[in-house]
Amino acid sequence: MPAECCDEASNEALDDAAAAALASLLATLSDPVRLRIYSLIASSDEVCSCNLEGPVNKSQPTISHHTAKLAAAGLIIGERRGRWTWWRAVPGRANDLATSILDLGRP
Amino acid sequence: MPAECCDEASNEALDDAAAAALASLLATLSDPVRLRIYSLIASSDEVCSCNLEGPVNKSQPTISHHTAKLAAAGLIIGERRGRWTWWRAVPGRANDLATSILDLGRP
DNA sequence: ACATTGTATTGACATCTATCGATGAATCAT
């Protein structure tokens, strides 16, 4: 610890647990494929998985892997109707994330 | 492409380039250490590097690596004054990110 | 029952990344 420049222990804007939780949520959205999937789902009421493979252009296991991650993060929720799974965005989740990001800059 | 459930090509909410750019910015913030560093910087006017090692509790090369990534993403900017580098948050950047996230849900 | 279709899981592989020790470059004090 140097001498002349350093203040006290700082105002601890974000503790370890909060940083880990927020980082985990951000990591879920930090993949281009997941972003596109979430964007497709969140901009519609409901999206069938069969409507994801086309635009996203990835294999079926890859899509399943990404939707599972988005669901585990609480960003989307899936409902199985018949053979297909229909996805919808969890309301308010993107809003909460946006305000969390804004709060990073508040003392 | 299945038959009964699938619509047309979807409303293309996010093209590949936009998804890659946003994902890259989110990836920059998807690390707990970087989140804490950015939080410390963004909640103050200016923060010296010597005020980061203490709260973050990582080695000096690790801190340097993270500040470099935050700076490359345009989230912080560093000014060298004498021996120390002083960091400040780029104004508006967190705001832009927050609105980008909110736009994901808009048709 | 059997075949078909949509989805999830497993295993393997390649790539990326966070971390740190060692070293180099730049700045200041004496």
Add this chain to the structure above:
DNA sequence: ATGATTCATCGATAGATGTCAATACAATGT
């Protein structure tokens, strides 16, 4: 100049992760 200090860079390593082929599971239809 010499030494001390601050920061960046390099090399190495361990862990995480995106991707897909193969396979298993679930639901529907014949």
